[in-house]
Structures are given as C-alpha cells and as structure tokens.
Amino acid sequence: MNTEHLFSIVPIRRIEGQLPPTVTDIAVNSRAVNAGGVFVCIKGFTVNGHDYAQQAVEQGARVIIASEPLNVDTDKVAVVYVEDTARSIALLAPRFYGFPSKRMTMIGVTGTNGKTSVSNLIHSILQEAGVKSAVTGTIGFNLDGTLYETDNTTTDVVTTQQMISQAAEEGCEVMTMEVSSHGLVEGRLSGTEFDIAIFTNLTHDHLDFHGSMENYGNAKGLLFAQLGQDLERFKYAVLNADDPWSDRMRMMTPYPVLTYGVEKEAMFKASDIKIEADATTFTLTCPEGTYQVKTKLIGEFNVYNSLAAIAALVAKGMKTKEIIAHLSAVSPAKGRMQKVETNLPITMFVDYAHSPDAIEKAIQSVLPYKKDGSKLIFLIGTGGNRDRKKRPVMAEKASVADYVILTTDDPRDEPYESILSELEAGMAHDQYACIGDRAKAVQHAIAVANPGDIIIFAGKGHEDFQIIGNEKFPHSDAEIALQEGEKKFGDRILTE
Numbered sequence: 001m002n003t004e005h006l007f008s009i010v011p012i013r014r015i016e017g018q019l020p021p022t023v024t025d026i027a028v029n030s031r032a033v034n035a036g037g038v039f040v041c042i043k044g045f046t047v048n049g050h051d052y053a054q055q056a057v058e059q060g061a062r063v064i065i066a067s068e069p070l071n072v073d074t075d076k077v078a079v080v081y082v083e084d085t086a087r088s089i090a091l092l093a094p095r096f097y098g099f100p101s102k103r104m105t106m107i108g109v110t111g112t113n114g115k116t117s118v119s120n121l122i123h124s125i126l127q128e129a130g131v132k133s134a135v136t137g138t139i140g141f142n143l144d145g146t147l148y149e150t151d152n153t154t155t156d157v158v159t160t161q162q163m164i165s166q167a168a169e170e171g172c173e174v175m176t177m178e179v180s181s182h183g184l185v186e187g188r189l190s191g192t193e194f195d196i197a198i199f200t201n202l203t204h205d206h207l208d209f210h211g212s213m214e215n216y217g218n219a220k221g222l223l224f225a226q227l228g229q230d231l232e233r234f235k236y237a238v239l240n241a242d243d244p245w246s247d248r249m250r251m252m253t254p255y256p257v258l259t260y261g262v263e264k265e266a267m268f269k270a271s272d273i274k275i276e277a278d279a280t281t282f283t284l285t286c287p288e289g290t291y292q293v294k295t296k297l298i299g300e301f302n303v304y305n306s307l308a309a310i311a312a313l314v315a316k317g318m319k320t321k322e323i324i325a326h327l328s329a330v331s332p333a334k335g336r337m338q339k340v341e342t343n344l345p346i347t348m349f350v351d352y353a354h355s356p357d358a359i360e361k362a363i364q365s366v367l368p369y370k371k372d373g374s375k376l377i378f379l380i381g382t383g384g385n386r387d388r389k390k391r392p393v394m395a396e397k398a399s400v401a402d403y404v405i406l407t408t409d410d411p412r413d414e415p416y417e418s419i420l421s422e423l424e425a426g427m428a429h430d431q432y433a434c435i436g437d438r439a440k441a442v443q444h445a446i447a448v449a450n451p452g453d454i455i456i457f458a459g460k461g462h463e464d465f466q467i468i469g470n471e472k473f474p475h476s477d478a479e480i481a482l483q484e485g486e487k488k489f490g491d492r493i494l495t496e
Contacts, residue, residue, distance in 0.1 A: 011082065026096045030056040038062070038063040038064070040064075043068075043086075050068045101164050106174075106175055107177070107316075108176075108194040109122075113203065115180075116352065120137075126173075128330065133176070134175040136160075136176075143163075148163075185222070194226070197238070199223075201240055201245070220249070231254065236257070239258070242262060266307075267287060268311045282303055284310070286314070295330070296332065298365050302337070333462075334461070344490075348478070349362075349366070350462075363401055377453060380395070381408040381438060385412045403432065405432065405444055408436055
C-alpha cells in the first residue's frame, strides 16, 4: 500500500528517518512482521511493544509507529511518532485492508451470555440455507467450515481486519462476530461496519476490568452507538425485551429495533416452551405469523438464543419459515451445553458457564428431566487473577445441584486455596468437595456418580487446555470423564 495514503489518516508528531514509498503489511506483534512492513508499538497491561522495536527491525520492518523514544537505526527504518499508538492502529488497520466489512453483511453479537451460541446459530442456519458465511469468537474463526484458532473472543484490531478481509476475499456474504466488552472498550472493532447488532443479556461478569455494572453496560452499548448515524443505510438493533439493559442499548442507536423475548411483549416471542432431554419446542409469534419451532438445543436460555438468531436473520432479509426449517437441523455450538455422547449409564454435559447467570441457566436446563432418586452433579471452577467478587455468587447458584465440585478453570498464578476458599464462601449446603486440580476434580465427579446421574462440567466448554502460570497445558473435561467412566462403568462408545 502507498505509505503516504496509509498515514494520511493518522495525526503525526514527527518522523525520524525516510518513509518508504510503499509498505507490505501491518502488525502489532513483532514476530508477525514481514519484510517491508509496519510495526506498531502497543503498550499493553503486561507487555510494552516499544521493547520489541529492534526485533521488528530485524524481522524486516520498514516503518515503526511509536509514542515513546526508540533506540533504532533510522537509516534502516523510519520511526513515526504519534500521541497514541493504540488509536493509530485502530485507524490504520481498516484502511490498510480496504475497509472489508463494507463488502459483506456484518452481524455483531454482544452480551454476558449467549454470544457464542447466537453467533454460531446464525452461521449454521446460513450454511444450511446455502449462504457462504463466516463466524468468529470464543471458539475461533470459522470461514465457511474451515476453523482457525484465535487468541481472544474479540481479536486485536489487525487480526480482526485480516479475518474480515479473508472472509470477503473468499466470497462470504455474511460474517457474524462475537463482540466482547473488552474488545469494544479497547477499540478492537474500530473500522468494522456492522449492519445488525444483537444484545443477549447483561449479568455479573468482568467487573475486575470494568469496575461496575454501569461501566460494563456502557461498554456493551458501544456496539449500538457505533452503528453510526447514516440513516441511508439499512441497519437494525436486535434486543432482548426481557433484559432491562435493553432500554440502554435502544437509547444508543437511531436505527430500527427488533425485540425478542419470553416474558414481556416482543416482536419475536416464544410461548408454550417444552424442554426435553434432547430437544426444545416452542410456539413463535412474530410479524410473519405463528410457527411451531423445534430445536436440538436444550433449555430456556437456548430459546432466547434461537429467538435472537431468528430476529437477526429476518432483519437480514430471510423468511421466518425458512429460518425455522433450517434451525431444526442445527446442533449446539461446541462446548455449549454439549452432551457427551457415550453408552455410560450417566448423562454428561460440557458447558462454558463461568458467570452466575450462566450457571443458573445451565442447571435449570437439565432439571426438568432429572429422574427421581438420581442426583445432579455440578463441577464449577473459576479463573485465577480474575473477577473475584463473582466467585461466591457462582457457588451459590451451583448449590441448586445435589452435589457440587469446586475447582479451577485457569488458575494462572493464583493458589488453589485462594480460589477455592472464595468459591466455598457461597455454598448453600454441605454436599460439595473442594479440589483445586481440575483433572482430579473431573475424576472425582465420576467417582461419586451413580447410574442415572447427570453431570455438568462447567467453565471450560470447548477449551482443550488449562492455563497454569503463564503456560497452556492440554486438558479436556470430556476425555478425562470418559476415561474414568470406562474404568468405573465399562466400555464406552463416543460419537464424534
């Protein structure tokens, strides 16, 4: 790209060295710099990109963007000094990739719970309908069936624009993105032009980062505020009528609002909900009429997720009848109340629930078909060095289960005892165990299970690793449980 054109969008303090006429790429990770590229020094919470400027030069960078003094050879590389490198990359990345979001229908999903399920529902329905689609979020970047790993729910602004550009280049008509509050506050979505914004709910989570529910709610609202003011464009906000924070989201956008819900009046409303062991049915009342809906997703919370997906796809232009027909064929997103298929005499689910509200909903989804005399075993952990205030509330919600196993998700640098003691403070009964080592906690769940019992392994969901210290170690709740189940109950049959 022409260097002068690229940098014309950024306020520059001064330039040391000679800018090249063109640059080949742009990066915020020094290891990702290509010859002839631009390296932007970002100062994060634990790492300062300015410390890696020389490494970027050795990788072949021709331009470095910085806000702190650098000691590099300006005969080899030009240094562009700006006031704020994070704001600069938020402007530069979309321009470098040619504002790719304008070439597709972009759907953004935000909220505490349900982002992954709603995003993947939309993507799966579109694929069932023969529409080329991409989705990105906690599970990774799924480009029309090919899955690429990502580091965060909402990736850094450069990676985000790269993914959108790749999806557009490969002919995707729609791209759906999970939008985290962290990503919104930190500007990782800058330059992404959304057409449909979905709000699922807002409950206690991430207050270690945001400080208060007010700040957390305002962060989520940025998605709706950033829809813009160009009323010549057809854009929509899709809001959960049963969540009081939807009123805040409504106030943040001038665009038409489509509502969905179960309890209050809504444009897309579910009634006569029936939850079974492997399916959920409900009656949908919407602008196009009344329909009977059946989905493989279990639980009332998945009724909300289905309604959000239906409303968003109607906003895109699909017919309700067509959406419902395809919805019936869609399976749950990986690790979201996903049943572990086995011939063992117990029922097991893996779920990503790591907030009080998500725990409550996961338990409520299976209680209707728990048999008399059997017990519900709930394993719940929480991450180290993260939101500590929610820990006792999580355990309190988990106490609805007959037996609770308190453990860790990603302990990081925090001792097991610290995490477990804060969880334990919320327990409402004495039928529980504290086991910091998650693998041993999963094994214990099988050890105390009897035929007919239900076990929910919550907190890790699709993840196949644990973060201990600063390292990732292989870990799979399902695989450990199946291995232990084999030993206790006999052979298994695992259906992938």
